[in-house]
Amino acid sequence: MKTLVTANQKGGVGKTSTLVHLAFDFVERGLRVVVIDIDTQANASYTLQNFKADCLASDLFSQNGPASKSRFASLSGNPVLIGSGALLADLERKTLTEVAPIFKSNLEALSDCGFDMCLIDTPPSLGVGLAAALFAADFVLSPIELEVYSIQGIKLMVTTISNMRKANPKLKFLGMVPSKVDARNPRHGQHLKVLHTAYKDLMIPTVVGLRSSIADALATGVPVWKIKKTAARKATKEVRALASYVYQQMEMQS
Ligand SMILES: Nc1ncnc2c1ncn2[C@@H]1O[C@H](COP(=O)(O)OP(=O)(O)OP(=O)(O)O)[C@@H](O)[C@H]1O
Numbered sequence: 001m002k003t004l005v006t007a008n009q010k011g012g013v014g015k016t017s018t019l020v021h022l023a024f025d026f027v028e029r030g031l032r033v034v035v036i037d038i039d040t041q042a043n044a045s046y047t048l049q050n051f052k053a054d055c056l057a058s059d060l061f062s063q064n065g066p067a068s069k070s071r072f073a074s075l076s077g078n079p080v081l082i083g084s085g086a087l088l089a090d091l092e093r094k095t096l097t098e099v100a101p102i103f104k105s106n107l108e109a110l111s112d113c114g115f116d117m118c119l120i121d122t123p124p125s126l127g128v129g130l131a132a133a134l135f136a137a138d139f140v141l142s143p144i145e146l147e148v149y150s151i152q153g154i155k156l157m158v159t160t161i162s163n164m165r166k167a168n169p170k171l172k173f174l175g176m177v178p179s180k181v182d183a184r185n186p187r188h189g190q191h192l193k194v195l196h197t198a199y200k201d202l203m204i205p206t207v208v209g210l211r212s213s214i215a216d217a218l219a220t221g222v223p224v225w226k227i228k229k230t231a232a233r234k235a236t237k238e239v240r241a242l243a244s245y246v247y248q249q250m251e252m253q254s
């Protein structure tokens with residue numbers, strides 16, 4: 001099982017949207033995918049509510065973790081959700097040293113349950129939950145917005161990831177993917193150019209546009225390619241291109 005985290009301490013930049021679409025796309029490619037929602041906002045849990053396992057993300061931070069094959073009976077055809085819950089808030093009162101090894105060993109147990117891919121959605125904060133996810137993961141992907149507040153936060157995010165790589169040397173930063181990009185907004189175009197110069201090796205070569213069909217998809221619990229609107233086609237193309245790129249970078253091909 002390979003583990004990917006979507007991370008950015010800035011809120012509303014497309015972490016959950018990206019993660020949910022990767023989950024749907026990877027399942028269609030025949031992978032057995034588990035999604036762990038460690039954000040108390042529970043946005044991924046809302047969109048994937050039909051695919052709930054009978055355990056919660058907070059269980060993965062406790063010694064007697066949840067992994068047993070029977071809990072994940074329907075492994076194929078859909079992503080499996082280990083959802084958020086109120087207990088996750090307690091995590092921020094604990095230390096990373098306390099919870100990181102437990103979370104990591106619970107992920108190893110999940111791997112034994114037959115999953116190929118684990119996707120972890122994180123909150124918009126640099127807390128214990130995000131750090132524990134980065135400590136256990138193989139890959140991290142950062143959706144960004146091309147607005148000034150988001151750009152301001154990129155340095156901190158890149159530093160955080162590079163610091164976590166000292167504790168978890170196998171962690172690979174796949175890079176930043178611009179999300180909610182408005183092609184008609186000159187500011188977005190300028191910011192994209194600046195980022196490609198400043199972070200040449202960290203920019204993913206695809207973008208996801210500002211597409212209302214993506215918000216429609218997240219609200220109705222389906223991927224954007226199931227939205228019956230002409231406008232959903234462009235969004236589908238962009239999201240599929242991102243998923244192909246991530247799939248290749250994670251070397252999922254046999
Ligand atoms: N490409 C897009 N085009 C238009 N709207 C989008 C797009 N991607 C996401 N959205 C909408 O923007 C909002 C924020 O997206 P999302 O929840 O994926 O961001 P996030 O980084 O996970 O936010 P948070 O930090 O709060 O968890 C949501 O309401 C979502 O429906």
Ligand SMILES: [Mg+2]
Nearest residue numbers: 015016039043
């Ligand atoms: Mg989110």
